[in-house]
Amino acid sequence: MKRILVVLWVVTQMGASAEGCGPESTGGRDPTAHGGAFANCFSHCDEFDWLVHGEACWCCPENPKYQSGCSASDLSPPPPPPPPTITITQPLVDGDGNAAVGTDTIVVAGTVTGADEVRLEWSNSATSASGTGTAGAYFRTSPIALAPGRNPIVVKLIDTANAVSQIDLFITRDATPPVVGILEPTESELTIPSPNLLLRAIASDDYGTVHVTWHDDPSGRTGYLIGDRDGTWLVALSLLAGDHTLRVVATDAVGNATSTPPITVHVNY
Secondary structure, eight states: OHHHHHHHHHHHHHHHHHHHTTTOSSSOOOOOOOOOTTTTTTEEHHHHHHHHHHHGEEEEEEEEEOOOTTTHHHSSSSOOOOOOOOEEEEEETTTTTTESSSSEEEEEEEEESSOSSEEEEEEETTTTEEEEEEEEEEEEEEEEEOSSSEEEEEEEEETTOOOOEEEEEEEEEEEOOOOOEEEESSSSSSEESSEEEEEEEEEEESSEEEEEEEEEEETTTTEEEETTTOEEEEEEEEESSEEEEEEEEETTTTTTTOOOOOEEEEOOO
């Protein structure tokens, strides 16, 4: 008699599991049969598990009532998408985002990968200015006003999933021209009996990058002075007979330039 009862119980449960395993079930053992909030449920069970465990097989991450069959990874939120990647093409900056310019505004531009459409936000803490925009594969800010000196500028690109990429730039507005002076010859007007003249100058800049040129204005001749070990700049000139008006110009890395007052040289040989 016991064997007959066991067989009857097994057959009954198999029939119930056949009714309750599929999404079309109306027997109440399959939570997906109810639709709605259960549409994203799934099961790790095979047919035998269904026979034994029924609803305990199901995992419904969105419904705590049916989470007995969930593993830890089933209930973990999916990782957020990676933020878009920014490559700055303008202005030219070093690896730390530093650049010096001689203008009072700049435009930041570059490329975007990893997103079809992004929202653009920028701010300059030196001026408290900010702006927004939209971009796709390329982006370009509106002109950003610069204060004299260092301007910390933040550029953010935010994709449609609110993933954020940020670039920090440190743009120095160099509005100060170099300082330059002629050390040799010391006279503002002189006469020399030969074509040879040593021209020596001193030049400096607040950011340390400078090149120095000489100019013979009547003839249009020009050239570079060479930096000496003592920090001065010099060149040996060979001048034609006659009168020459010479000056020295120092130019920094962003184009700010300063000229010395001219000196007049009479070459008589």
